Each structure stands twice: as C-alpha cells, then as structure tokens.
Amino acid sequence: MSSRTGEPPVDSNVSAARATGSVPLLELRDLRLDLPVNGELKRVLHDVSLEVFPGEAFGLVGESGSGKSLTARSIARLLPRGAVSSGEIRFDGESVMDLSGSALRRHRIGAVSMIFQDPRAHTNPVRSIGDFLTEVLVKELGVPASEARRRAVQTLGEVGIADGERRLRQYPHELSGGMLQRVMIACALLAEPRLILADEPTTALDVITQSEVIAILDELRRERGLALLFITHDLELAAAVCDRSAVMYAGSIVELQTSQQLNNEPLHPYSAALMAARPSVDVTSRRLAAISGRPLSAFETPFGCAFAGRCPHRQPRCVETAQELRAVAGGLVRCCRAEELRGLLTVGEEAEVQTRA
Amino acid sequence: MHEQVISAEGLRKVFIARGASAGDGKIVAVDDISFMVSDGGSLAIVGESGSGKTTVARMLVGLTRPTAGRIVIAGQDRTKPCKRSSKRQARGRDIQIVFQDPYSSLDPRQTAAQSIEEVLKLHFSLSRADRADRVQRLAGQVGLDERQVGARPRALSGGQRQRVAIARALAAEPKALVLDESVASLDVSIQAQILNLLADIREQTRISYVFISHDLAVVRQVADHVLVMQHGRAVESGSTEQILGSPEHPYTKLLRSSVPGRGWKPARRNARQA
Numbered sequence: 001m002s003s004r005t006g007e008p009p010v011d012s013n014v015s016a017a018r019a020t021g022s023v024p025l026l027e028l029r030d031l032r033l034d035l036p037v038n039g040e041l042k043r044v045l046h047d048v049s050l051e052v053f054p055g056e057a058f059g060l061v062g063e064s065g066s067g068k069s070l071t072a073r074s075i076a077r078l079l080p081r082g083a084v085s086s087g088e089i090r091f092d093g094e095s096v097m098d099l100s101g102s103a104l105r106r107h108r109i110g111a112v113s114m115i116f117q118d119p120r121a122h123t124n125p126v127r128s129i130g131d132f133l134t135e136v137l138v139k140e141l142g143v144p145a146s147e148a149r150r151r152a153v154q155t156l157g158e159v160g161i162a163d164g165e166r167r168l169r170q171y172p173h174e175l176s177g178g179m180l181q182r183v184m185i186a187c188a189l190l191a192e193p194r195l196i197l198a199d200e201p202t203t204a205l206d207v208i209t210q211s212e213v214i215a216i217l218d219e220l221r222r223e224r225g226l227a228l229l230f231i232t233h234d235l236e237l238a239a240a241v242c243d244r245s246a247v248m249y250a251g252s253i254v255e256l257q258t259s260q261q262l263n264n265e266p267l268h269p270y271s272a273a274l275m276a277a278r279p280s281v282d283v284t285s286r287r288l289a290a291i292s293g294r295p296l297s298a299f300e301t302p303f304g305c306a307f308a309g310r311c312p313h314r315q316p317r318c319v320e321t322a323q324e325l326r327a328v329a330g331g332l333v334r335c336c337r338a339e340e341l342r343g344l345l346t347v348g349e350e351a352e353v354q355t356r357a
Numbered sequence: 358m359h360e361q362v363i364s365a366e367g368l369r370k371v372f373i374a375r376g377a378s379a380g381d382g383k384i385v386a387v388d389d390i391s392f393m394v395s396d397g398g399s400l401a402i403v404g405e406s407g408s409g410k411t412t413v414a415r416m417l418v419g420l421t422r423p424t425a426g427r428i429v430i431a432g433q434d435r436t437k438p439c440k441r442s443s444k445r446q447a448r449g450r451d452i453q454i455v456f457q458d459p460y461s462s463l464d465p466r467q468t469a470a471q472s473i474e475e476v477l478k479l480h481f482s483l484s485r486a487d488r489a490d491r492v493q494r495l496a497g498q499v500g501l502d503e504r505q506v507g508a509r510p511r512a513l514s515g516g517q518r519q520r521v522a523i524a525r526a527l528a529a530e531p532k533a534l535v536l537d538e539s540v541a542s543l544d545v546s547i548q549a550q551i552l553n554l555l556a557d558i559r560e561q562t563r564i565s566y567v568f569i570s571h572d573l574a575v576v577r578q579v580a581d582h583v584l585v586m587q588h589g590r591a592v593e594s595g596s597t598e599q600i601l602g603s604p605e606h607p608y609t610k611l612l613r614s615s616v617p618g619r620g621w622k623p624a625r626r627n628a629r630q631a
C-alpha cells in the first residue's frame with residue numbers, strides 16, 4: 001500500500017482508494033474559513049482536511065450548522081462577501097484558492113458543479129427552466145441552442161421528469177420542490193463536471209425517485225470516474241452511497257471512516273450519539289434520543305474537544321489537551337478516548353432498542 | 358370526544374400551463390382528495406415528487422384556490438382564500454404552515470427574532486418584555502442560539518432557517534399545523550429534538566398536524582394516519598401501522614421497499630420498468 005510522506009499513518013480501511021494508486025482529484029488541507037458577523041470575523045471552519053478520489057463518493061454528514069455547505073462552497077469558490085479563508089484546496093493537483101476571472105469560471109463549469117441545498121433560492125424566478133438548463137451549454141461551451149435543449153430534455157427524462165419539453169417552458173414556481181431539485185441535478189449533470197458537490201441533493205425526493213437519481217450518479221462514477229462530495233443527513237443513504245464519510249461538528253471533522261464502518265462502529269461519541277437519534281421505519285419509539293445540550297457554533301468551541309460539554313464520556317483531559325484527528329482502527333477520529341471507548345459507544349443504542357415498544 | 362379540525366372533501370386543482378397550446382395546457386395537480394384530521398390527530402401525506410402534496414397544503418392554508426371541493430377548518434368553511442386581512446388573521450390562529458423551502462418564505466431583511474416577533478405581534482397583545490421572553494423560549498425550543506436568533510436568513514444554514522420557520526409557525530399557537538417537508542434539512546439529533554417537541558405540544562394542546570414527508574421513518578414517528586399520493590390521486594390510506602407495516606397498493610409497496618437500508622440497491626427508471 002502506498003503512503004505518501006506527511007500523511008497520517010492510516011491502515012487499509014480509510015486509504016482503500018489510495019491503495020489503487022490513484023491521486024486525489026480534490027484535496028483539502030487545513031481549510032479555515034472566517035465570516036463577518038456584525039463586523040467581526042468569526043471562525044466557521046477549523047482545519048478541514050479531506051481527499052476525494054476520481055470515481056469516489058465521499059459523504060459529509062453532521063450537525064446542522066456545522067459547516068458542511070460552507071465546505072462545499074469553499075471548493076466551488078462561492079463564498080459570502082467578506083469571507084476569509086486559508087489552507088489549501090487542490091483540484092487535480094492545482095490550487096483553487098486564488099483562482100479568479102476566466103480560470104475561476106472554468107473551474108466552476110468543467111471541473112466542479114454544485115447542487116445547492118435550497119434550489120428555489122438558487123433559481124431566478126423570472127427565467128424559464130429551459131434558459132436555466134441551457135445557459136452554460138450555449139454560452140460557455142458553445143453548444144447550439146437546439147442541441148442544448150435536446151440534451152436538457154433527455155437529462156430531465158433521466159431524473160424522472162418525463163414531459164421535459166413542456167417543463168422547459170415553465171418557471172420555477174410552477175414546479176414542485178422535488179422537480180426543481182431534479183432540475184438542479186440535471187443542470188449539474190449537463191455540464192459534465194469531474195466532481196459534483198451535492199448538498200443534500202435528494203431531500204425533496206421520494207425514495208423511489210431518490211434511488212433513480214443515485215443510480216445515475218453511480219453509473220457516471222463507474223463510467224466516467226465522476227467524483228462526488230455528498231452532503232446528507234440521511235445516514236443510511238450515506239452508508240449506501242458513499243465509500244467514505246466524514247462527520248462534522250462545530251466546524252471540524254471529528255471522524256473520517258469508511259461509510260460501512262462508520263455505520264457499524266462509530267468511533268467518536270458524537271457520531272455514535274447521532275446514529276442513536278435516528279428514527280426507525282420499523283418501530284415507533286416513545287421518545288427519540290436527541291443529544292442533550294445545545295449545539296455549538298464553531299467560533300464558540302472551547303479548548304480541547306468541541307463536543308465535551310454534551311458528551312457522556314467526558315473526562316478532564318478531554319478539555320485539557322488539544323484534540324487532533326488521529327488514526328484509530330482504520331479510521332481517523334478526534335477523540336482522546338477513542339481506543340478505550342471502542343465497542344462501548346453503541347451499547348446504549350442497543351439497550352434502547354430493546355426497551356422500545 | 359374528537360372534533361374534526363380539518364376536513365377536506367373532493368379537493369381538486371387544475372393548473373393552466375403557461376405558453377401551452379390548447380388541450381395539453383392543463384395539469385391536474387390534485388384529483389379528488391379527501392381526508393379528515395381530528396383534534397390532536399396527525400395525518401402524514403407521502404408520495405411521489407410532483408404528486409400534489411404541496412398543492413394540497415397550499416389549499417388548506419388558503420394560498421391556492423381549489424378548482425373543486427370543500428375545506429372546513431375548525432368549523433369554518435375555508436374553501437376560498439380570504440381577501441380581508443382580518444379574516445386572514447383569524448385563519449392564522451386556526452392553521453399555520455411551515456413551507457418546504459424556508460429560504461423563500463422568510464423575509465430576507467428580518468432577523469430570526471424579528472420574524473418570530475412579527476407573528477406574536479399579529480396574534481397576541483403582549484408587553485415588549487413578554488414578547489422577548491416568548492421569542493427566546495421558542496428559539497430555545499428549536500435549538501437556535503443567540504447569534505442565530507439575531508441573524509438574517511442569508512447568514513444561517515439550511516437547517517437553521519428551517520427551524521426559524523418552525524418557531525414562527527408555532528408562535529401563533531394554531532389549532533392545526535401543516536409541515537411541508539419541514540424537518541428534511543435537520544441532522545437526525547436536532548430532528549429528534551423537534552419531533553419530540555411537536556409530540557409534546559400535541560399532547561399538551563391537542564394541536565393537529567398535517568405532515569408532508571418523504572422520510573418514512575419520520576412518518577412512523579409522528580403520524581397516526583397516512584395518505585399516499587401518486588399523480589394527484591390518493592392510492593392508499595390507512596393507519597400508519599397498516600401503511601408502513603403491510604402496504605397493499607403496488608406503489609406503496611415499492612415506496613416502502615425503496616427506503617435506504619441494508620441490501621438497498623439504487624435502480625434506474627427504465628431498469629425497474631423492464
């Protein structure tokens with residue numbers, strides 16, 4: 001197994017993709033992001049590092065407000081005004097941190113496409129779906145208009161919108177939430193990017209349509225080596241779709257694992273607590289196991305572990321020592337007690353299942 | 358005794374499509390949908406994307422006028438959207454909605470606190486201090502902190518916006534609440550907190566819910582009854598246990614078996630039909 005210098009020593013699981021000898025398509029190293037809040041810069045991302053390989057689906061899960069969307073937006077260089085970032089973002093070996101002008105446009109068109117979390121906020125209400133879908137093809141890629149419309153209709157068909165011709169003449173408010181989300185997906189696919197930043201791309205889709213959309217993405221990954229950064233709150237979906245996943249909490253990655261392993265044996269107490277909060281489609285629980293205490297914004301995090309204040313396994317050293325992302329049991333985890341807690345984190349969940357009615 | 362808080366009878370909605378030539382220009386978005394929700398009851402509407410769920414929700418709260426059918430809410434005929442603002446205000450105490458896309462339903466110029474406060478001002482005569490207390494309490498209940506409460510929608514994450522919209526709807530203390538895909542952008546722990554909160558409010562106030570969701574595990578948790586829609590029609594309805602436990606209609610069966618989990622295999626449309 002090849003391991004380049006400077007990387008944390010990890011064993012087979014997490015570096016499975018690396019073992020094939022391929023180089024990462026996307027590389028984030030110690031990405032930090034500060035945003036202005038009431039005239040003051042506040043930290044929203046702390047040293048986020050991850051890699052996505054060609055053909056890989058990489059999952060990003062975690063707390064609402066933990067920085068998943070901003071991580072994706074950093075990669076597409078679509079950040080709010082006044083944002084200050086540092087660290088490294090490399091796409092295909094080249095830094096995208098200081099891209100501007102036509103190089104930045106090329107990056108956003110041929111290299112990465114973003115499927116936004118809130119499609120209605122990212123479409124123009126007075127422009128037709130047809131214009132929205134064909135604009136990049138016609139204006140940036142020089143595809144003739146009629147050919148662009150033909151491709152748009154075909155791609156809409158693939159994401160389950162059958163009457164594409166008519167839909168192209170419609171406006172965003174005339175489409176249902178899930179249809180507009182599929183228009184977003186079609187738009188990302190039409191540009192034929194090498195990496196899709198998919199920010200909760202299927203939340204507005206019924207599970208049948210969701211399965212169809214995932215099948216298309218899987219096919220493109222296999223056939224064209226499309227890479228996927230997949231943000232989702234559906235942990236089962238992440239486990240089924242993604243090769244590896246990272247769990248974010250308060251602006252940091254607290255765990256990075258193969259998705260299977262994360263699902264079966266989470267290493268970080270936050271990940272485990274998150275898994276335990278899932279509702280089940282088979283059993284009604286009297287009360288769902290929400291994590292007690294309040295979520296923390298990234299800039300409020302104390303020294304040491306950001307989750308310590310809510311963690312049932314907290315010890316004094318958790319807040320006395322800096323918590324680094326370390327290799328444990330084939331994954332990476334930011335918890336000084338990870339080894340001793342192995343196997344103990346999911347016990348509570350099982351006990352809970354047994355008491356369910 | 359259970360009273361019917363919401364009664365919908367034979368709802369139908371036909372949209373006339375823009376720029377379409379005569380004939381193909383009609384979209385039957387909702388076709389003969391009927392249901393009732395009693396006080397303290399909770400109905401889930403699930404089904405295909407584009408099957409008319411949001412259109413039903415909009416008709417319930419008077420934002421879309423039904424082509425046919427009748428809506429009665431808390432004893433009042435609410436079939437027609439209300440024009441007078443006093444009527445609209447009264448309706449706001451009866452039924453509230455949390456929209457599928459919170460970004461476009463929140464005023465971009467208002468902070469979260471202002472938008473919650475606006476609802477309180479409209480429906481209750483409270484002192485400034487009491488109002489501020491109430492805003493803090495609602496924000497806390499949906500897990501928003503002080504900075505987030507003072508932020509405008511632009512500076513909030515997707516799930517934070519969704520929680521502002523939930524707090525805003527709860528602020529009116531309505532008799533019925535329509536939640537359109539309202540917990541979809543929340544991580545499962547915050548989602549659990551919100552679902553527990555909704556359950557508590559239901560127990561304490563006997564509020565009724567119409568819960569639109571693609572997440573069948575969430576549906577199992579919040580609803581007593583489920584209505585399954587496809588192409589504008591109801592294909593199956595019954596108790597949650599019955600619909601999720603032993604679905605009968607082929608569409609419901611396929612829906613149930615498409616939930617991601619062990620052994621889940623994504624399938625292309627054509628592949629499935631073949």
Ligand SMILES: Nc1ncnc2c1ncn2[C@@H]1O[C@H](COP(=O)(O)OP(=O)(O)OP(=O)(O)O)[C@@H](O)[C@H]1O
Binds near residue numbers: 035036037071544
């Ligand atoms: N323009 C902005 N100015 C200031 N703070 C912001 C801005 N945009 C986002 N934030 C804050 O940054 C944090 C991370 O936001 P982000 O949208 O990345 O969260 P997320 O993980 O995608 O959450 P969700 O799952 O709810 O969508 C949040 O706490 C949010 O309030």
Ligand SMILES: Nc1ncnc2c1ncn2[C@@H]1O[C@H](COP(=O)(O)OP(=O)(O)OP(=O)(O)O)[C@@H](O)[C@H]1O
Binds near residue numbers: 176179407412413457
């Ligand atoms: N204002 C409108 N003008 C024309 N057609 C409309 C309008 N609003 C909705 N429709 C159409 O009505 C149908 C039902 O839409 P609706 O939004 O009710 O679906 P939905 O079940 O909520 O779907 P989703 O799960 O994707 O949100 C769709 O075909 C949609 O395009």
Ligand SMILES: [Mg+2]
Binds near residue numbers: 070117199515516
């Ligand atoms: Mg987000």
Ligand SMILES: [Mg+2]
Binds near residue numbers: 178412
């Ligand atoms: Mg809808």
